[in-house]
Amino acid sequence: MIPNKLSIIMRLKKRDNGVWYIYWSENGRRRKKSLGTKNKAEAQVIFTKAKREYLLRKLNLLERTVRLDDFVQEYLDYIEKYLSEASYRIAQNAFRLLRQITGNLDIKAINKKHLDKLVNMRLKQGQSRATCNIDIRTIKAAFSKAVEWGYLKYNQLSGYKQLSIQEKPLKFLTDKQINAVRKQIKDTQWRWLFEFYLNTGARRNEVLNLNWQDIKDGFILFRKTKTKKIRYVPISSELKEIIQEMNNDPEVIKIGKIFKSFDPKYVSKKFSTWFKQAGLEGYTLHCLRHTFASKLIMAGVDLRTVQELLGHSDISTTLIYSHLTKEHLINAIKKLKRPTG
Numbered sequence: 001m002i003p004n005k006l007s008i009i010m011r012l013k014k015r016d017n018g019v020w021y022i023y024w025s026e027n028g029r030r031r032k033k034s035l036g037t038k039n040k041a042e043a044q045v046i047f048t049k050a051k052r053e054y055l056l057r058k059l060n061l062l063e064r065t066v067r068l069d070d071f072v073q074e075y076l077d078y079i080e081k082y083l084s085e086a087s088y089r090i091a092q093n094a095f096r097l098l099r100q101i102t103g104n105l106d107i108k109a110i111n112k113k114h115l116d117k118l119v120n121m122r123l124k125q126g127q128s129r130a131t132c133n134i135d136i137r138t139i140k141a142a143f144s145k146a147v148e149w150g151y152l153k154y155n156q157l158s159g160y161k162q163l164s165i166q167e168k169p170l171k172f173l174t175d176k177q178i179n180a181v182r183k184q185i186k187d188t189q190w191r192w193l194f195e196f197y198l199n200t201g202a203r204r205n206e207v208l209n210l211n212w213q214d215i216k217d218g219f220i221l222f223r224k225t226k227t228k229k230i231r232y233v234p235i236s237s238e239l240k241e242i243i244q245e246m247n248n249d250p251e252v253i254k255i256g257k258i259f260k261s262f263d264p265k266y267v268s269k270k271f272s273t274w275f276k277q278a279g280l281e282g283y284t285l286h287c288l289r290h291t292f293a294s295k296l297i298m299a300g301v302d303l304r305t306v307q308e309l310l311g312h313s314d315i316s317t318t319l320i321y322s323h324l325t326k327e328h329l330i331n332a333i334k335k336l337k338r339p340t341g
Helices: 040-063 068-082 085-102 112-124 129-148 175-184 188-200 204-208 237-248 264-277 286-298 303-310 315-324 327-334
Strands: 010-014 020-026 029-034 219-222 231-234
Touching: 010 040, 020 040, 068 085, 068 129, 085 112, 085 129, 112 129, 175 188, 175 264, 188 204, 188 237, 188 264, 188 286, 204 264, 231 303, 286 303, 286 315, 303 315
Parallel strands: none
Antiparallel strands: 010 020, 020 029, 219 231
C-alpha cells in the first residue's frame, strides 16, 4: 500500500488545440507534459500509467537505504572537486564526530537529537560555541545536498538552531600596531609575506597559492580561493614597492609559486608569535584580513566593493565591518523627506 503522504494531485486536461496534457506540482513547482494524443481514452490510459510510475518513484525514494559512510564518502568527493581544501577538512571532521554519535545509520534516521548529542560532546571537549556552529552548518548543508541528490525527501535537520554567541569586537591593527609587528619580523621573505596579507586582505592559503604569473597589469589574480571564484585585487602603492624589491632580488626565483615551501599551519603560528611579541595578545593572521577591510571601510569605500575585494560570497559577511562607519546611516536618514502640504 502506498502511504498517504505520497499522494499527489495530477490533472488530465485537454488544451484548446485538442491535445491532452498532464498537470501536476513537484517541489513547489507547477509542471505540465503533453501526452501527444487527442484521443480521450488513450489519454486516460497514459495518465493512469504516468501517475502510477510517479508514485512508485517516490516510494522507492523513501524505501532506499543510504548509509552514512557511503553518503559521507560521496559528499567529500563532491567537496574535494568543487569546494576548498579547508571546507573538505571541516566536513571530514564534522562527519567523523557525527559517526561517533550515530554509527553507520541510514541517513534518513539521523535527526536533531543526534545533533544535540554532538554539540554536547563538543562543548564537554572544551570546544567553543563558534566551533560547534561550524559543525552544525556543515552537517545541515550536507543533508540539503542529500535532498538535492534524491537521497532524502526533505532535510530533517533543517531548522536546527545554532548556538547563540556573544558578539566580540573585531580585532584589527592600527598603523602604530602594524609598525610594531613589522619590527618583530627580521627575515626578508617573511616581511614580504606580511605585506601581501596586509595589502590584499586575502586568506592564508590564497596568498600561499599565488604564482608569479598572477601578478599582472597592476592587479593580483587570486585563482585558488575559498569560494572557487577568481578574484582581482589592485596592487597598492605599498605592495608595488614590495614586489619591486622582490624583482630586484637576484636570489628570488620568479617562476612558480611566489612563496615557496611555506607550511600554512607554521605561517599561522609564526604570525601569532609576532603579534604577541608586539603586545597584541590573541591576534591571529586573520586579523590582517580584518585590518585590510577596516581600512577600506574607514576610508569611505562602500560595502559592495569591500565584499568584492575580500571575496565574500554573501554581503552579510561583509556587514560585520559596517559599524566602523556611520556614513551608511547618515545616507539613510538623508533619504527621509519632510512632508509637504
